[in-house]
Amino acid sequence: MHGRIRTWGPGALVLLPTVLLLGYFVYGLIAWSFNTSLTDRHTARKGPANYVGFENYGNLFGEDRFLNSLKNLGVLTVAFIVGTLIFGLLWALLLEKGVPGESIFRSVYLFPMAISMIASGVVWGWLLNPSQGEDARGLNRLFEILHLSFLENPWWTAGSRWTTMASIAMPAVWQLSGYIMALFLAGFRGIPPELREAARVDGASEFKLYRYVLFPQLSPIALSALIILGHMSLKLFDLIYAITGPNQFRTEVPAIYMWNTLLRSDMAKSAAIAIVMLAVVAVLVIPYVAYTVRQESEE
Amino acid sequence: MSTEVAATGRAAAAVQQKPRKHGQIADGSTRRSRTIRYALLLLFLVVVLIPVYVVLVTSFKTSGDTTAASQWSLPKTWTLEPWSKAWDVLQPYMIRSLSLAIPAAIISSLIGSANGFVLARWRFPGANIVFAFILFGMFIPYQAVMLPLRTTFTELDITRGVPTLIIAHCIYGIPICTLIFRNYYATIVPNEIIESARVDGAGLIQTYVRIILPISISGFVVTLIWQFTSVWNDFLFALFLTQQNNGPVTLGLAALSGGQKVDYAASMAGALITSFPTLLVYILLGRWFIGGLMAGALKG
Numbered sequence: 001m002h003g004r005i006r007t008w009g010p011g012a013l014v015l016l017p018t019v020l021l022l023g024y025f026v027y028g029l030i031a032w033s034f035n036t037s038l039t040d041r042h043t044a045r046k047g048p049a050n051y052v053g054f055e056n057y058g059n060l061f062g063e064d065r066f067l068n069s070l071k072n073l074g075v076l077t078v079a080f081i082v083g084t085l086i087f088g089l090l091w092a093l094l095l096e097k098g099v100p101g102e103s104i105f106r107s108v109y110l111f112p113m114a115i116s117m118i119a120s121g122v123v124w125g126w127l128l129n130p131s132q133g134e135d136a137r138g139l140n141r142l143f144e145i146l147h148l149s150f151l152e153n154p155w156w157t158a159g160s161r162w163t164t165m166a167s168i169a170m171p172a173v174w175q176l177s178g179y180i181m182a183l184f185l186a187g188f189r190g191i192p193p194e195l196r197e198a199a200r201v202d203g204a205s206e207f208k209l210y211r212y213v214l215f216p217q218l219s220p221i222a223l224s225a226l227i228i229l230g231h232m233s234l235k236l237f238d239l240i241y242a243i244t245g246p247n248q249f250r251t252e253v254p255a256i257y258m259w260n261t262l263l264r265s266d267m268a269k270s271a272a273i274a275i276v277m278l279a280v281v282a283v284l285v286i287p288y289v290a291y292t293v294r295q296e297s298e299e
Numbered sequence: 300m301s302t303e304v305a306a307t308g309r310a311a312a313a314v315q316q317k318p319r320k321h322g323q324i325a326d327g328s329t330r331r332s333r334t335i336r337y338a339l340l341l342l343f344l345v346v347v348l349i350p351v352y353v354v355l356v357t358s359f360k361t362s363g364d365t366t367a368a369s370q371w372s373l374p375k376t377w378t379l380e381p382w383s384k385a386w387d388v389l390q391p392y393m394i395r396s397l398s399l400a401i402p403a404a405i406i407s408s409l410i411g412s413a414n415g416f417v418l419a420r421w422r423f424p425g426a427n428i429v430f431a432f433i434l435f436g437m438f439i440p441y442q443a444v445m446l447p448l449r450t451t452f453t454e455l456d457i458t459r460g461v462p463t464l465i466i467a468h469c470i471y472g473i474p475i476c477t478l479i480f481r482n483y484y485a486t487i488v489p490n491e492i493i494e495s496a497r498v499d500g501a502g503l504i505q506t507y508v509r510i511i512l513p514i515s516i517s518g519f520v521v522t523l524i525w526q527f528t529s530v531w532n533d534f535l536f537a538l539f540l541t542q543q544n545n546g547p548v549t550l551g552l553a554a555l556s557g558g559q560k561v562d563y564a565a566s567m568a569g570a571l572i573t574s575f576p577t578l579l580v581y582i583l584l585g586r587w588f589i590g591g592l593m594a595g596a597l598k599g
Binding site (some may be wrong): 007008009010011012014015017018019021022025026028029030032033036087091094095099104105107108109110111112114115116117118119120122123124125126127131135136137138141142145174178182231234235237238241242245255258259262267270271273274275277278281282285286289290292293294 | 337339349367371423424432433434436443444446448470474477502503504532534538549552556567589
């Protein structure tokens with residue numbers, strides 16, 4: 001027994017600082033936020049607060065503004081995931097057999113990922129200028145020049161929730177499609193060539209080859225892509241902040257609403273919004289983490 | 300799922316790899332389909348680069364030249380005015396961002412390396428639970444810790460600005476660095492080497508320093524790039540934990556391009572200036588950047 005502790009003891013010791021740090025800064029602070037969200041601390045004033053149970057949550061879900069932000073987030077997430085998956089998969093398909101200059105295409109498609117969402121938001125905020133016709137600016141002006149004026153639109157400034165949030169999703173798709181391409185490309189390249197050859201020898205058409213042989217092999221990657229994109233979208237903040245500013249009801253999502261609530265020093269309410277965000281992410285991510293860790297330990 | 304989670308190196312290498320030639324069996328594509336494929340690739344190349352074009356040309360324009368009609372044309376007269384204006388505003392922020400991103404990247408990489416080694420090759424009972432415990436920290440929306448984090452920093456009396464941000468980024472960067480290194484060591488270090496070192500009586504520290512560290516260079520390149528990029532690009536912590544007079548460059552850019560009367564040329568130059576360090580890293584070390592992405596497949 002003593003000997004076994006001597007072998008694994010030092011390992012546990014190495015991890016101890018990390019466990020303590022994350023124990024406090026992740027789990028401890030989450031508990032603290034949760035605790036705040038159960039109180040009536042609606043000002044910055046220090047001093048004792050009263051527990052009000054889940055009243056703040058009840059209020060949030062009975063409030064048009066919060067429900068609006070949730071709906072915006074839902075639409076944004078769908079638009080973002082669908083857009084990114086389409087471009088990412090399409091680019092991977094176009095590249096996977098290898099073309100001359102492949103590394104150039106790959107690098108260009110991927111480069112927006114290296115840029116901060118604030119910088120890209122500054123640029124896209126300017127590209128998504130709502131003026132049209134004579135006075136058109138940004139992308140609308142480009143459509144004007146290319147004689148594609150039917151494409152001109154007010155972007156996020158008018159219209160339905162769908163067009164509004166799809167406009168916001170556009171820059172995010174621009175930034176992250178390359179990432180999804182890289183994931184799928186790695187997936188395609190990881191498939192043993194024998195599989196393709198066997199299918200071709202059997203006379204499978206290209207369509208059937210992809211449909212029945214290659215795509216099924218990619219489903220684990222598609223699943224992780226979904227989870228990555230989903231949880232990114234739930235956290236999307238910088239981009240909206242930079243494009244529309246934080247004070248637009250039309251594009252407000254919970255992350256932005258939380259910031260606005262905090263600016264008004266409503267601690268309890270902004271903590272409640274943050275905890276709702278965490279809960280949504282956790283639903284998505286906990287099964288994923290559990291599955292990953294289990295898989296890893298089997299290897 | 301474990302394709303990219305389990306093997307940073309393997310997956311990254313797979314992207315780099317050219318597909319094998321299929322010999323006599325055609326790869327199923329005709330000349331026409333190849334042409335269409337190429338045309339589409341070029342089209343998307345142009346689409347992705349459109350914002351770059353307009354940002355570049357605008358950044359060299361005089362303020363009178365940024366009218367609606369001339370927005371997509373080349374500058375009438377080329378000027379460096381917007382660049383120097385943006386630089387004057389952003390320079391102190393740039394210095395703060397550098398003095399923040401470099402140490403934060405180094406510290407969290409070192410911690411991640413030690414953790415990753417133990418979790419991959421010096422396991423102890425319950426190591427999986429600890430791994431899951433660490434991993435979850437990667438996904439949380441930081442809003443959920445932001446308020447008490449500010450209070451904690453105030454109570455510990457840590458100077459607002461670069462120091463608070465370094466601490467925050469180091470701590471919240473540990474999970475991703477641990478994951479990258481864990482996967483890296485699990486891929487490249489055979490268990491037998493560790494076992495035989497143990498048989499020879501080498502302790503953990505000896506094994507780590509003599510065997511592991513010398514082969515950790517590409518792992519470090521990946522985590523350093525990843526952490527540098529995400530710290531440099533961070534806006535959320537910057538907004539919550541710092542102010543204009545002590546904040547990093549993302550905050551500076553937001554200030555430069557916000558407000559009532561925006562100088563578009565200077566904003567665009569500013570966007571380029573703030574993106575320059577991460578773009579440089581991407582261009583020079585793109586191969587490892589992809590490696591980080593693959594491991595970061597788990598992270599946002």
